[in-house]
Amino acid sequence: MTVVIDGKAAAASVIEAVTSAATTLESSGHRKPGLAVVIVGDDPASHAYVSAKSRMAKQCGFNSIQHTLPEETSQEDLMALVAALNADPEIDGILVQLPLPKHLDSEPVIQSILPEKDVDGLHVVNAGKLATGDLKTGLLSCTPAGAMILVRQIHGKDLSGLNALVIGRSNLFGKPMAQLLLNASATVTIGHSKSRDLPELARQADILVAAVGRAEMVKADWLKPGATVIDVGINRVAAPEKGEGKFKLVGDVAFAECKPIAKAISPVPGGVGPMTIAMLMANTVIAAHRRAGVAAPSF
Ligand SMILES: NC(=O)C1=CN([C@@H]2O[C@H](COP(=O)(O)OP(=O)(O)OC[C@H]3O[C@@H](n4cnc5c(N)ncnc54)[C@H](OP(=O)(O)O)[C@@H]3O)[C@@H](O)[C@H]2O)C=CC1
Ligand SMILES: Nc1nc(=O)c2c([nH]1)NC[C@@H]1CN(c3ccc(C(=O)N[C@@H](CCC(=O)O)C(=O)O)cc3)C=[N+]21
Numbered sequence: 001m002t003v004v005i006d007g008k009a010a011a012a013s014v015i016e017a018v019t020s021a022a023t024t025l026e027s028s029g030h031r032k033p034g035l036a037v038v039i040v041g042d043d044p045a046s047h048a049y050v051s052a053k054s055r056m057a058k059q060c061g062f063n064s065i066q067h068t069l070p071e072e073t074s075q076e077d078l079m080a081l082v083a084a085l086n087a088d089p090e091i092d093g094i095l096v097q098l099p100l101p102k103h104l105d106s107e108p109v110i111q112s113i114l115p116e117k118d119v120d121g122l123h124v125v126n127a128g129k130l131a132t133g134d135l136k137t138g139l140l141s142c143t144p145a146g147a148m149i150l151v152r153q154i155h156g157k158d159l160s161g162l163n164a165l166v167i168g169r170s171n172l173f174g175k176p177m178a179q180l181l182l183n184a185s186a187t188v189t190i191g192h193s194k195s196r197d198l199p200e201l202a203r204q205a206d207i208l209v210a211a212v213g214r215a216e217m218v219k220a221d222w223l224k225p226g227a228t229v230i231d232v233g234i235n236r237v238a239a240p241e242k243g244e245g246k247f248k249l250v251g252d253v254a255f256a257e258c259k260p261i262a263k264a265i266s267p268v269p270g271g272v273g274p275m276t277i278a279m280l281m282a283n284t285v286i287a288a289h290r291r292a293g294v295a296a297p298s299f
Pocket of ligand 1: 143167168169170174191213232234235273274
């Protein structure tokens with residue numbers, strides 16, 4: 001029987017641990033962890049994610065502040081807001097929702113966030129710590145950290161001898177995911193749009209992670225029987241069966257046909273997505289502990 005990995009349940013247990021760490025921190029005389037989420041423009045999907053993040057931060061007992069800037073915000077104004085949040089002693093974590101409107105350059109914005117407040121794990125200092133094998137003193141990118149917790153449920157901490165394929169090489173997900181898998185001693189391949197014969201690479205993989213953004217790209221005949229499949233893709237596709245003009249979310253993996261071949265598979269929705277938000281809360285509570293000079297929990 002294939003295991004359908006329950007990301008909601010795994011996220012709920014992370015959230016429980018985060019909430020309890022936040023409560024303990026506060027009852028020992030420190031202030032609440034503070035998370036600032038910055039969103040520019042009015043993309044409805046981004047707004048939905050940001051409100052989910054703000055809601056969850058409140059549920060964890062954080063001080064959660066949302067900054068909503070108009071579409072026409074300038075690079076200077078956005079950078080000035082980040083500088084103010086860097087200097088704000090009440091703020092432990094800063095997240096700038098991506099993608100930014102086209103006229104803005106995200107890289108200087110991300111790099112201007114203080115590394116110790118970079119709860120997205122995208123600052124070069126945090127990316128560099130991960131790349132050099134320091135997983136303890138920086139902040140990890142939320143989605144790969146969450147995906148790794150799901151992999152650990154199936155395989156434990158040591159992935160020695162296992163082949164892993166990550167499809168996608170973004171800074172937000174693919175690269176840090178590959179590094180986490182490598183750190184756990186998997187033999188890692190990274191596939192992308194210029195790879196030759198992805199299906200053949202996939203058939204070698206004991207652990208297949210798909211983060212492309214192409215609905216149901218990974219088919220049943222790509223899988224090694226008994227593989228663990230982690231689906232990171234979030235694709236909104238038409239769902240006429242739900243009514244005219246309705247949409248549904250699907251991943252990068254053709255779930256129904258892949259499920260019988262896999263040992264374990266994460267669904268979309270209800271897989272990696274909820275873990276991303278949970279790990280953002282985990283990073284915020286870690287940053288708050290470090291700022292307070294108290295030993296931080298690990299997740
Ligand atoms: N569940 C969650 O919490 C999160 C989900 N996501 C989702 O994950 C997906 C990927 O996100 P992200 O990494 O930010 O996306 P990017 O668009 O930054 O990266 C996509 C990657 O997929 C590769 N790619 C594109 N087309 C193909 C193809 N036909 N064959 C093989 N590789 C291809 C690209 O290759 P190349 O580099 O050559 O262009 C690139 O490396 C999206 O669906 C996104 O919504 C992202 C973050 C969080
Ligand atoms: N700076 C930055 N950091 C991010 O981590 C970041 C970002 N920008 N921009 C966009 C992507 C995407 N992302 C998701 C978070 C949660 C779900 C999630 O909770 N998904 C639910 C479904 C939600 C729904 O129903 O719409 C699920 O998969 O079950 C999905 C996707 C974070 N991202």
